Structure formats: C-alpha cells, structure tokens
Amino acid sequence: MTTTKQSPVSWQPLILANAPNGASRGKADHPNLPITPAELARTASEILEAGASLIHVHVRDRDGRHLLDAEAYREASAAIRAEVGDRLVLQITSEAGGRYAAPEQMAVVRAVRPEAVSLALRELVPDAASEPAAADFFAWARRERIFLQVILYSAEEVTRYRALKDRGVLGEGQDFPLFVLGRYTAGQVSQPSDLLPFLTAAGEGTAPLWSMCAFGPKENACALVAAGLGGHTRIGFENNLFAPDGRRAEGNADQIRRAAEGARLLGRPLAYADAARALMA
Numbered sequence: 402m403t404t405t406k407q408s409p410v411s412w413q414p415l416i417l418a419n420a421p422n423g424a425s426r427g428k429a430d431h432p433n434l435p436i437t438p439a440e441l442a443r444t445a446s447e448i449l450e451a452g453a454s455l456i457h458v459h460v461r462d463r464d465g466r467h468l469l470d471a472e473a474y475r476e477a478s479a480a481i482r483a484e485v486g487d488r489l490v491l492q493i494t495s496e497a498g499g500r501y502a503a504p505e506q507m508a509v510v511r512a513v514r515p516e517a518v519s520l521a522l523r524e525l526v527p528d529a530a531s532e533p534a535a536a537d538f539f540a541w542a543r544r545e546r547i548f549l550q551v552i553l554y555s556a557e558e559v560t561r562y563r564a565l566k567d568r569g570v571l572g573e574g575q576d577f578p579l580f581v582l583g584r585y586t587a588g589q590v591s592q593p594s595d596l597l598p599f600l601t602a603a604g605e606g607t608a609p610l611w612s613m614c615a616f617g618p619k620e621n622a623c624a625l626v627a628a629g630l631g632g633h634t635r636i637g638f639e640n641n642l643f644a645p646d647g648r649r650a651e652g653n654a655d656q657i658r659r660a661a662e663g664a665r666l667l668g669r670p671l672a673y674a675d676a677a678r679a680l681m682a
Contacts, residue, residue: 414670415670419656421639422434436465454676495518506520543573550576551571577612581615613627622645
C-alpha cells in the first residue's frame with residue numbers, strides 16, 4: 402500500500418485585531434474596559450502577548466463620551482507606543498458616534514495622520530453629493546500611506562463599496578474592508594452564517610485582504626469561521642463582553658487568546674505587526 406504525501410495548506414498569516422473599548426461602553430458595562438491612555442497602554446501590552454497584531458483605539462472626553470480629537474489621539478498613541486513600541490499596528494477610529502459629521506471625521510484623520518484608520522462608508526460617503534469631498538480625502542490618505550479599513554454593515558454596502566472603488570471615488574490601492582456582523586439585528590446578536598451574504602456580495606471581487614467583527618457571544622465562532630475562510634478578524638469589548646460559554650469575559654486579552662488558540666487549531670499562523678503592515682500596504 403502506498404500513500405501520497407499532501408502539501409500543507411498555505412495560509413496568509415492571520416491579522417488578529419483587538420477593539421478594546423468602542424464608542425459607548427464604560428466601566429458600568431465592564432470594570433476592565435480600558436478608557437484612559439494608561440489603561441489602553443496596559444491593554445495593548447496584554448493583547449500583544451495574547452497574539453494580537455493591531456489595536457483599534459477609541460478615545461473619550463472627560464465625561465466618558467466618544468471623542469474625535471487630535472490631541473487625545475496623540476496622548477493615547479504615545480502611551481501605547483511607550484508600552485509596546487511598534488509591535489502593534491495602531492489604528493484610530495473616525496466613527497461618528499452620534500456626535501460628528503463627515504467633515505469633522507475627515508479633519509481629525511488629517512490632523513492626526515495615524516498609521517491606520519477605520520472609516521465607515523455610510524458615514525463618509527452617504528450619497529452622491531458627498532463623493533467629491535470623500536474622493537479628495539481618500540486620495541490624500543493614500544498619499545500619506547495610511548492603512549485604510551473601510552467598514553461595511555451589510556451586503557448591500559459591499560456592492561456599493563465595489564461600485565465606488567470601480568469609479569475611483571475611494572482612490573487606487575489596497576483597502577482592508579471590515580464586514581460587521583449583527584450590528585442591526587435584534588439584540589445585536591451575530592451568527593457565523595451572517596458572514597455569507599457579505600462574501601456572496603463581494604463575489605469574485607472580494608478583496609485579497611478582508612476582515613470581520615461580530616456582535617454578541619458568538620463573536621469567537623464568527624471569528625474562527627472567517628479565519629477558516631481566509632479572512633482576518635477583529636474582536637474585543639467594543640462588540641462583545643462574553644466568553645463563548647456565556648460567562649462575562651475577564652478582559653480583552655482573554656478574547657484575543659481564544660481566537661489565537663482557534664487559529665492554532667486551524668493551522669493558521671498569526672501575523673506579527675510587521676507582517677500585518679506588509680499585508681495592508
């Protein structure tokens with residue numbers, strides 16, 4: 402009896418991102434949710450050790466409200482860099498959070514000039530009238546070599562995103578689209594199958610680099626499905642406070658550690674920050 406030696410599966414290293422706080426949750430939701438620069442820096446160190454290669458940062462004002470402010474971003478970024486150096490990709494958010502409009506969102510990105518930023522398509526390019534300003538902003542961001550993650554909340558938005566890319570509104574170059582599962586479902590609960598409409602809409606035009614995040618206690622299951630299909634994943638307290646067994650998670654590093662272990666079981670290596678930068682470039 403003869404056996405045939407099979408070649409190992411070739412995996413793109415997994416970019417495991419952490420969204421540790423978000424725009425609206427606070428200490429009342431979870432005592433270990435990081436808000437201050439010092440807390441974000443400590444979380445950055447913990448998630449790095451757990452396997453993350455990217456941190457997605459929100460900052461707050463004195464009352465704990467979502468904030469888009471260049472100086473606040475600089476302070477948080479400096480604290481994180483002092484703790485972990487360049488061993489994490491540092492991504493800021495431009496999220497409106499019910500407080501800001503597109504001109505303010507774009508202005509803070511121009512002021513900060515971050516390494517990476519997440520941008521909600523529906524917020525920055527809500528209609529045809531917004532396209533010229535968005536096109537100018539995206540062209541500037543690409544000249545600045547900022548890593549762009551475009552946030553998409555539905556299959557319909559994936560279709561619109563592809564059309565805007567085809568027409569050049571979003572500029573030339575690689576994006577890192579993020580498919581958001583469960584944001585507008587009852588109770589904000591996600592299922593792994595929620596990913597399928599996004600991939601169907603993307604079709605053959607699926608970006609070589611895509612990621613997903615998921616609301617609710619099945620966040621980890623959704624993340625593993627995405628990893629198994631060649632995508633990347635963003636997890637953390639912004640979207641989910643619970644472990645897979647339904648108990649409250651101890652911290653962001655625990656969520657990252659579970660996803661890293663799942664990737665190991667899949668046989669998929671984790672991307673270090675420099676590998677993530679190379680993939681996103």
